[in-house]
Amino acid sequence: MSQTTAPASQAQPDVLAVAARRRLRFPAALRNPLAVTGTAIIVVWLVLALLAPMISPADPLAQNFDRLQPPSAAHWFGTDQLGRDVLARVLDGARVSIILPLLLVVSSLLVGTIAGSIAGYFGKVADEVIMRIADLVFAFPTIILAMVIAASLGPSLTNAVIAMLIVSWPAYARVTRSLVVVASRSEYVVAGRLLGNSPFTSLGKDILPNIIAPVVVLATLDVGTAILLLAGLSFLGLGAVPPTPDWGAMVSDGVQNFSSWWISVFPGLAILTVVLAFNFLGDALRDGLDPRTADAVKGRAL
Amino acid sequence: MSTIPEGASFVGKPKASGGLSIRDLTLSIGRGSSAKNILRGISLDVPSGQITGLAGESGSGKTMTGMTVLGLQPAQAKVTGTIEFDGRNLLELPTKKLNTLRGNDIAMVFQDPTSSLHPMLSIGSQLTDHLRQHTGMSKREALERARVVLEQVKVPDPAGALKKYPHQFSGGQLQRVAIASAIMCSPSVLIADEPTTALDVTVQAGILRLLRELCDDLGLAILLVTHDLGVMSALADTIAVMRQGEIVEHGDRFQVITAPRDPYTKALIDALPHDGSAGSAPDSASTGDAS
Amino acid sequence: MTSLLELDSVKVSYRVAGKPRLVAVDDVSLSLGTRQVLGLVGESGCGKSTLARAICGLEGLDSGSITFDGTPVKRLGMRTRDRKLLRIQMVFQNPYASLNPRRTIGKQIEDGLRVNPDRTAWTVPDLLAHVELDASARSRFPHQFSGGQRQRIAIARAIASGPDLLVGDEPIASLDASLQARVAGLMRNLALETGASLLFISHDLSVVRVIADDVAVMSKGKIVERGDVNEVWSNPQQPYTQQLLSAIPKVDGLGILPG
Numbered sequence: 094m095s096q097t098t099a100p101a102s103q104a105q106p107d108v109l110a111v112a113a114r115r116r117l118r119f120p121a122a123l124r125n126p127l128a129v130t131g132t133a134i135i136v137v138w139l140v141l142a143l144l145a146p147m148i149s150p151a152d153p154l155a156q157n158f159d160r161l162q163p164p165s166a167a168h169w170f171g172t173d174q175l176g177r178d179v180l181a182r183v184l185d186g187a188r189v190s191i192i193l194p195l196l197l198v199v200s201s202l203l204v205g206t207i208a209g210s211i212a213g214y215f216g217k218v219a220d221e222v223i224m225r226i227a228d229l230v231f232a233f234p235t236i237i238l239a240m241v242i243a244a245s246l247g248p249s250l251t252n253a254v255i256a257m258l259i260v261s262w263p264a265y266a267r268v269t270r271s272l273v274v275v276a277s278r279s280e281y282v283v284a285g286r287l288l289g290n291s292p293f294t295s296l297g298k299d300i301l302p303n304i305i306a307p308v309v310v311l312a313t314l315d316v317g318t319a320i321l322l323l324a325g326l327s328f329l330g331l332g333a334v335p336p337t338p339d340w341g342a343m344v345s346d347g348v349q350n351f352s353s354w355w356i357s358v359f360p361g362l363a364i365l366t367v368v369l370a371f372n373f374l375g376d377a378l379r380d381g382l383d384p385r386t387a388d389a390v391k392g393r394a395l
Numbered sequence: 396m397s398t399i400p401e402g403a404s405f406v407g408k409p410k411a412s413g414g415l416s417i418r419d420l421t422l423s424i425g426r427g428s429s430a431k432n433i434l435r436g437i438s439l440d441v442p443s444g445q446i447t448g449l450a451g452e453s454g455s456g457k458t459m460t461g462m463t464v465l466g467l468q469p470a471q472a473k474v475t476g477t478i479e480f481d482g483r484n485l486l487e488l489p490t491k492k493l494n495t496l497r498g499n500d501i502a503m504v505f506q507d508p509t510s511s512l513h514p515m516l517s518i519g520s521q522l523t524d525h526l527r528q529h530t531g532m533s534k535r536e537a538l539e540r541a542r543v544v545l546e547q548v549k550v551p552d553p554a555g556a557l558k559k560y561p562h563q564f565s566g567g568q569l570q571r572v573a574i575a576s577a578i579m580c581s582p583s584v585l586i587a588d589e590p591t592t593a594l595d596v597t598v599q600a601g602i603l604r605l606l607r608e609l610c611d612d613l614g615l616a617i618l619l620v621t622h623d624l625g626v627m628s629a630l631a632d633t634i635a636v637m638r639q640g641e642i643v644e645h646g647d648r649f650q651v652i653t654a655p656r657d658p659y660t661k662a663l664i665d666a667l668p669h670d671g672s673a674g675s676a677p678d679s680a681s682t683g684d685a686s
Numbered sequence: 687m688t689s690l691l692e693l694d695s696v697k698v699s700y701r702v703a704g705k706p707r708l709v710a711v712d713d714v715s716l717s718l719g720t721r722q723v724l725g726l727v728g729e730s731g732c733g734k735s736t737l738a739r740a741i742c743g744l745e746g747l748d749s750g751s752i753t754f755d756g757t758p759v760k761r762l763g764m765r766t767r768d769r770k771l772l773r774i775q776m777v778f779q780n781p782y783a784s785l786n787p788r789r790t791i792g793k794q795i796e797d798g799l800r801v802n803p804d805r806t807a808w809t810v811p812d813l814l815a816h817v818e819l820d821a822s823a824r825s826r827f828p829h830q831f832s833g834g835q836r837q838r839i840a841i842a843r844a845i846a847s848g849p850d851l852l853v854g855d856e857p858i859a860s861l862d863a864s865l866q867a868r869v870a871g872l873m874r875n876l877a878l879e880t881g882a883s884l885l886f887i888s889h890d891l892s893v894v895r896v897i898a899d900d901v902a903v904m905s906k907g908k909i910v911e912r913g914d915v916n917e918v919w920s921n922p923q924q925p926y927t928q929q930l931l932s933a934i935p936k937v938d939g940l941g942i943l944p945g
């Protein structure tokens with residue numbers, strides 16, 4: 094019978110090569126130029142945000158300088174209408190404008206994934222309730238709903254974040270739900286249940302690890318949107334309360350001083366670079382995804 | 396371009412006579428040290444009026460051989476050798492010529508009939524499109540021929556079947572429709588790749604009968620690809636056994652099955668659960684060592 | 687022979703949109719003794735998988751009852767499985783879907799060991815050796831194995847839990863012909879060695895004949911014939927069984943068309 098076992102063992106080198114390719118997939122996806130650029134920009138901004146207090150040329154809140162000076166050797170990005178250094182404020186604003194959206198995306202990922210898994214796995218009433226709430230949120234344009242919620246809660250960064258969380262979790266819930274519904278029919282999930290896994294163990298052990306990649310990609314694509322949304326709310330005066338530096342609020346200030354272009358252009362450029370960077374990264378990750386799951390992500394991110 | 400003869404011999408004999416002759420066919424993918432030799436010098440005759448079986452376990456290159464005959468090998472594959480059909484070497488034929496040949500003179504039936512039929516088109520239009528394109532036959536004539544062919548492959552209510560869609564048939568009926576679609580243009584060579592693997596034994600029996608009749612009545616040259624030695628034994632006139640891209644044995648059906656010369660063929664046959672003595676079954680599977 | 691599994695007039699149906707419910711298993715009564723290998727054969731769509739799923743508690747019953755070792759089998763739904771019922775385990779048809787792609791072979795077999803009442807019965811290397819795999823398989827992932835190897839891993843996982851009843855739903859249907867008899871034989875031997883019974887579902891009578899003690903023939907949701915496998919094989923009583931048996935092409939090299 095030795096002949097009949099031979100093909101099985103011979104198949105292994107091939108199979109191993111496939112395995113190696115699989116493990117390298119995410120890094121390979123990141124090897125394209127756009128992804129590298131995106132990652133580099135994000136890393137630079139994160140370092141700047143963390144080191145802002147140390148490298149900042151001036152106190153971002155202190156109104157120490159002449160008002161509305163154009164960019165010069167002393168103030169690279171100029172000063173604003175209250176005599177604050179724009180560079181210092183852009184650097185310091187990175188903390189609110191990048192890190193807060195990042196936290197927000199992580200929390201909506203958590204909330205959405207949990208809600209979506211429960212809806213998809215337990216079905217029936219849980220599914221109906223969760224998905225109808227999600228539909229309700231989806232029924233309104235995102236930015237308008239976020240504005241209404243933020244306005245009714247009162248302007249503050251916390252409220253802006255709560256508003257954004259409310260509008261952004263349903264996207265994750267929907268994607269997760271559809272992936273969970275498919276995955277929960279897999280034979281390995283059933284086999285696990287037959288071996289005594291409780292529904293929650295089954296979700297955590299067998300289902301989520303197999304579906305989380307596309308959801309994380311969706312999140313990466315969403316960071317840009319979240320930054321824009323927070324900037325938008327701040328621009329409308331519904332986010333960061335003065336004098337907290339925030340890019341959206343800064344662009345808004347600049348618009349009121351139309352001749353002093355530098356006040357809004359620099360924070361605007363900052364928003365542009367970060368949003369583009371996250372989109373590059375998210376696109377690359379999405380393209381690197383397994384085609385079967387990639388469909389779920391397509392067209393979901395705003 | 397031959398046209399379908401009218402009248403009594405409506406479901407006519409194949410246009411060209413003489414089957415296929417494959418010589419020293421090799422196929423590799425990739426270059427240099429990473430090249431994968433999938434076919435390593437296949438020589439095989441597929442004569443008219445006979446069913447030539449191609450056996451071997453999965454991955455041995457059976458499907459690839461069939462695909463290469465149709466010129467459907469992967470684009471990056473390197474092919475050498477000759478495939479002679481009707482006095483021409485198919486491997487040297489320009490793509491356009493090959494396209495007319497394919498479906499017209501050489502047709503294929505696959506394991507999964509759903510994958511070879513379009514789900515959104517009626518059976519009637521799927522059966523006639525190709526024929527009308529190649530022969531310029533009128534729609535009415537083509538539909539009439541489709542009806543005759545469906546009757547020939549024993550699809551119940553052929554006229555009604557023309558108006559139906561693939562999902563309205565069971566697996567076995569659909570395989571009959573797929574075979575009908577393959578013989579619409581009266582090919583002289585039919586390549587059947589695992590045509591019954593997806594079917595139940597009772598349904599399989601019907602399809603095997605049909606293939607035998609087509610071969611005998613129309614003088615088709617059939618290359619039957621299957622890993623099921625039972626099907627081979629019932630249907631094939633000669634059997635070729637493939638292993639890792641090579642033909643290790645080719646001979647008369649009875650000889651290959653009852654007195655295989657190659658040790659690999661012998662192992663394949665020994666691995667079968669035999670009805671006769673339990674002793675010839677694999678040791679681990681015999682009923683004797685229970686408890 | 688005491689009865690391990692008792693099915694009493696089991697009926698299972700599915701809801702089909704826009705049509706009356708489809709009865710997949712219709713009034714099936716069946717009993718399976720300890721250390722017995724029962725083959726269940728029938729054409730596709732006759733309800734074999736549905737019956738297997740019902741025995742594992744994966745489908746609800748319209749009527750009738752299933753009793754396993756004195757415990758009624760209830761629909762699993764969203765509950766954790768009853769400890770007693772953990773002693774029914776199943777091996778699925780598709781070896782490519784029955785292992786979690788993200789967990790190592792060792793971890794998945796350990797899932798089985800964890801529910802074995804006799805904790806010292808097996809170790810992972812032991813089990814791997816029993817299904818003729820290398821001990822190094824333990825730290826590898828499913829995609830690194832061929833279909834036949836995966837199916838043996840799935841069998842090892844089921845055996846690890848120390849089942850009293852092993853259900854195989856077409857466990858060899860997607861394997862190479864040359865592997866089918868081997869894997870089927872392996873299942874039989876492992877089940878009997880560990881004192882379990884085996885319900886072996888297949889549409890391939892020739893394999894069932896080699897590994898089963900008894901065979902039940904199913905058609906359109908009903909069991910039409912049940913008996914000793916050699917008797918049914920050599921002397922089928924029901925027309926349906928006769929038809930099924932005569933449709934199997936024999937490997938005799940005589941070129942006789944079946945049916």
Ligand SMILES: Nc1ncnc2c1ncn2[C@@H]1O[C@H](COP(=O)(O)OP(=O)(O)O)[C@@H](O)[C@H]1O
Nearest residue numbers: 424433451452453454455456457458459460469
């Ligand atoms: N498109 C392809 N590209 C590269 N290798 C292929 C391709 N298709 C098949 N192969 C390889 O060719 C070999 C023969 O495959 P195939 O002809 O499908 O075998 P069989 O039909 O006998 O099961 C296998 O090793 C398979 O992995």
Ligand SMILES: Nc1ncnc2c1ncn2[C@@H]1O[C@H](COP(=O)(O)OP(=O)(O)O)[C@@H](O)[C@H]1O
Nearest residue numbers: 700701708710729730731732733734735736737
């Ligand atoms: N989830 C389902 N919903 C509706 N019909 C089903 C479902 N599963 C199976 N069926 C139907 O029930 C019948 C029996 O199916 P199954 O038990 O899978 O048969 P087998 O395993 O013998 O091939 C078939 O007609 C099938 O179409």
Ligand SMILES: [Mg+2]
Nearest residue numbers: 454457458459
């Ligand atoms: Mg093939």
Ligand SMILES: [Mg+2]
Nearest residue numbers: 734735736856
């Ligand atoms: Mg089934």
